[in-house]
Amino acid sequence: MLELVSVEDARYQLRLDDPDSDGGADDGWLAIFIPAVSAAVALWLKDEWRVYLPELDSVGVPVLDSNDDPIPALDSSGAPIVHPTVRAAVLIELASQFRFREGEGKDNVVTPDAGYGYTLNKASTALLTGLRRPTVA
Numbered sequence: 001m002l003e004l005v006s007v008e009d010a011r012y013q014l015r016l017d018d019p020d021s022d023g024g025a026d027d028g029w030l031a032i033f034i035p036a037v038s039a040a041v042a043l044w045l046k047d048e049w050r051v052y053l054p055e056l057d058s059v060g061v062p063v064l065d066s067n068d069d070p071i072p073a074l075d076s077s078g079a080p081i082v083h084p085t086v087r088a089a090v091l092i093e094l095a096s097q098f099r100f101r102e103g104e105g106k107d108n109v110v111t112p113d114a115g116y117g118y119t120l121n122k123a124s125t126a127l128l129t130g131l132r133r134p135t136v137a
Contacts, residue, residue: 004038004051004082004090013091014098029098037093041086044120046133052080085131089124096121 005013007030016026042051052072054062062070072080120128 001035002038003034041090050131051086089127093124
């Protein structure tokens with residue numbers, strides 16, 4: 001299951017109390033929405049490799065796999081390093097989904113002049129636009 005942010009990062013972003021003090025009241029919601037939002041962000045970017053920072057060679061050029069896609073850089077535990085912009089977008093999207101749990105928030109409404117494609121809220125989309133693979137409709 002793809003989780004691009006930790007529960008601790010999400011709790012901090014959402015300004016939730018320590019799970020020890022509130023009994024983890026929102027942990028069920030986080031268990032559902034962290035993977036859901038992570039998957040939505042990854043799908044919006046269209047290529048999984050765009051989610052992660054690339055591994056760089058000795059001169060700073062991304063190392064490519066056999067498909068010419070960048071290989072993700074790994075942290076000390078061997079896990080791929082999530083791109084900071086992606087982490088920020090996931091946290092912003094989680095905050096929007098948490099605040100407007102029924103989808104009624106103004107950030108979630110696409111006006112006719114805005115076009116289509118807002119599967120994420122506008123702030124998340126704005127952060128991720130530079131990382132997304134361009135497509136022509």
